[in-house]
Amino acid sequence: MPKLIGYARVSTRQQSTDRQQADLLAAGVRRDDLYVDHGVSGARASRPQFDRALDALITGDTLVITTLDRLGRSTQNMLAFADELRRRGAGLRVLNLGGGDVDTATPMGSMLFTIMAALAQMEHEIKRERVIDSISKRREAGKDLGGRPRRITDSQIRSAVRLVEGGEPAAQVARDLGMSRATFYRRSRSLAG
Incomplete structure (x- = not known):
């Protein structure tokens, strides 16, 4: 019987996956089929729990994620992943796309996935530009950039x-x-x- 395999990820140990996990469980993923990476960047090719989730996928199963950026940062990486799913005969469901299944085996599903992957990468790059711009403006203004406070005077x-x-x-x-x-x-x- 086909299963829903859920995957959640946060980039730092300080962040929480509680919201992602709650959304995945509400979408029908069983707790036993939920894989969570803590403190693992989406830019890394290997993510321990993500790899386990992929190992658990068999033909007919569906990988469920909350947002497309949980898969990776680059369009190229996400498209390679779509090919991997297609080879396995598995589907993908992204909850922030209205909860519909994206069937990467169909031309329409493949196109939608490609567009969404490109948009996710663009969004990441825009955020990165904003952070770099903010840092340079703070530095030019002589403002504190944060970081760990000095304990020793x-x-x-x-x-x-x-x-x-x-x-x-x-x-x-x-x-x-x-x-x-x-x-x-x-x-x-x-x-x-």
């Missing part, structure tokens, strides 16, 4: 340098600060320059 580094100059081992001073010796040296050089 410049004043603490200067005090630590004085300890090393007074004969304390640099490795011990760095360890006491909670950083590697290389980081300690780099930070102390940046203050000296």
Whole structure:
């Protein structure tokens, strides 16, 4: 009997697949047939749970995803995937396309999949351009770009340098600060320059 095989993915460990999983289960995917990758980029060719989902697909089964970008980032990658599904005799259902099945074995389904893959890639590239533009504008304006806050102040580094100059081992001073010796040296050089 044909099965629905669900696949969900998020790119970072901080993101949640809860919404994707709920949508897939609501679409009829059994929990046992749900595969989830956490912290795996769509740009990677190999995704452990995605590979398992593909291994589970047999002729007549349908792979169900919430959005087309869960499959990959490039049109070329998605088209290769469509060929893989066609060879297996499996279907694809993308929930954000109105819940209809996209039969990649038919000319119309293949065309729709190609168009949607190209649109997904274009959307990704537009987002990327916006992020790059935003970063450059923030940098030009001298604004903070975020990142991990420095826990060790410049004043603490200067005090630590004085300890090393007074004969304390640099490795011990760095360890006491909670950083590697290389980081300690780099930070102390940046203050000296």
